[in-house]
Amino acid sequence: MSYKNLGRMIFAFYAVVALAVGGTITVCSSGCDYSSPKAAVFAAREGDVVEVMSGRYYDHLKIDKKIVLLGVDSGSGMPVLDATGYASPLTVSADGVVVEGLRLMNGGPGSAGILVLSSENVIRDNDASNNYVGIRLAGSNNSTVRGNVASGNLEYGIMLVGSIGNIVVDNLMTKNFIANAFDDGVNSWDDGLVGNRYGDFDEPGEGCADADLDGICDVGRPIPGGSNFDSFPLAG
Numbered sequence: 001m002s003y004k005n006l007g008r009m010i011f012a013f014y015a016v017v018a019l020a021v022g023g024t025i026t027v028c029s030s031g032c033d034y035s036s037p038k039a040a041v042f043a044a045r046e047g048d049v050v051e052v053m054s055g056r057y058y059d060h061l062k063i064d065k066k067i068v069l070l071g072v073d074s075g076s077g078m079p080v081l082d083a084t085g086y087a088s089p090l091t092v093s094a095d096g097v098v099v100e101g102l103r104l105m106n107g108g109p110g111s112a113g114i115l116v117l118s119s120e121n122v123i124r125d126n127d128a129s130n131n132y133v134g135i136r137l138a139g140s141n142n143s144t145v146r147g148n149v150a151s152g153n154l155e156y157g158i159m160l161v162g163s164i165g166n167i168v169v170d171n172l173m174t175k176n177f178i179a180n181a182f183d184d185g186v187n188s189w190d191d192g193l194v195g196n197r198y199g200d201f202d203e204p205g206e207g208c209a210d211a212d213l214d215g216i217c218d219v220g221r222p223i224p225g226g227s228n229f230d231s232f233p234l235a236g
Contacts, residue, residue: 022045022047022048022049022067023045024049024050025040025043025044025048025049025050025051026040026050026051026053027050027051027052027053028052028053028054028055028074029053029055032053036059037050037052037057037059037061037069037081038059038060038061040052041061041062041063041065041069044065044067046066046067047067048068049067049068049070050067050068050069050070051070051072052069052070052071052079052102053072053074053079054073054074054075054076054077054078054079055076055079055080056079056080056082057079057080057081057082058082058083058084059081059082060083060087060089060091061081061091062091062093063090063091063092063093063097063099064093064094065094066094066095066096066097067094067097067098068097068098069097069098069099069100069102070100070101071100071101071102071103071126072101073101078101078102078103078127079101079102079103080102080103080104081102081103082105082106083104083105083106083107083108083131084106085108086107086109086111087107087108087111088104088107088108088111088112088113088114088115088131089104089105089106089107089113089131090102090113090114090115091115091117092114092115092116092117092118092121092123093118094118095118095120095121096120096121097118097121097122098121098122098124099121099123099126100122100123100124100125100126101125101126102126102127103126103127103128103129104126104127104128104131105127105128105129105130105131107131108132110132111132111133112128112131112132112133112134112135113126113128113129113130113131113133113134113135114126114128114134114135114136116135116136116137116138116140116143117138117139117140119141119142120141120142120143121140121143121144122143122144122146123135123143123145124145124146124147124148125146125147125148126148127148127149128148128149128150129149129150129151129152130152130153131153131154132154132155133153133155133156133157133159134148134149134150134151134153134156134157134158134159134173135148135150135157135158135159136156136158136159136160136161137159137160137161137163137166138161138162138163139161139162139163140160140163141163141166142165142166143163143166144167145158145166145168145169145171146167146168146169146170146171147170147171148171148172149172150171150173150176150180151173151174151175151199152174152175152176153176153177154176154177154178155176155177156176156178156181156182157173157179157181158171158173158180158181158182158196159181159182159183160182160185160187160225161182161184161185162184162185163183163185163187164185164187165186165187166185166187166188167191168181168187168188168189168196169188169189169190169191169194169195169196170194170195170196170234171196171197172196172197173196173197173199174197174198174199175199179224180198180199181196181223182224182225183223183224183225183226183228184225185226185228186228187228189223189228189229189230190230190231190232192231192232193232194216194232194234195216195221195230195232195233195234196230196233196234197233197234197235197236198221198230201217201221201233202217202233202234202235202236203235203236207219207221208221208233208235210235215234215235216232216233216234216235217232217233217234217235220232220233221233
């Protein structure tokens with residue numbers, strides 16, 4: 001093979017990689033590509049990263065394409081999507097979406113801070129508090145929900161309905177009115193090493209003893225709704 005043909009092959013390879021990776025779109029109050037997350041997601045192509053900088057955005061955001069939605073603390077805290085008391089601040093309907101680093105709040109009746117209607121998504125390091133349900137997976141399979149806070153919701157913290165093959169791990173669920181967790185499917189609530197922290201099961205008086213002080217309750221916790229079990233719930 002000639003160096004010329006080899007060069008063409010290398011160029012073609014990196015061109016394909018560049019297309020697969022996608023571009024980055026930024027959102028902030030001024031000086032960015034967009035001032036609205038909704039406009040940025042509408043403009044994004046599959047594979048793009050939409051970076052949302054610190055600020056409060058009054059949007060009801062729907063993601064219907066495979067992108068990364070990334071909240072960035074640009075100096076004044078986690079960016080906030082505020083639903084102002086109706087609908088869900090964030091709905092994910094495409095497969096393969098990543099949502100990270102956002103605060104979702106003030107969802108309306110029957111809604112969730114993060115409502116996931118699709119599969120193979122990653123929902124991590126978000127704060128879905130002060131909604132009706134914090135994070136709800138409905139008909140979602142093989143998704144990962146990791147490192148989120150879902151507290152102070154009027155119904156459930158993290159709720160899985162009609163969903164299978166998901167992993168829910170290292171999340172904090174406290175002070176949710178009906179229950180911190182609910183799952184009627186077949187899913188994993190620990191990864192074999194750690195599970196989640198539940199505000200009603202993280203102290204000895206609630207059944208979570210930690211005799212060896214490793215930060216893991218000595219006994220597991222059943223998940224309401226079905227037969228799922230967190231074998232390694234986190235101690236307070």
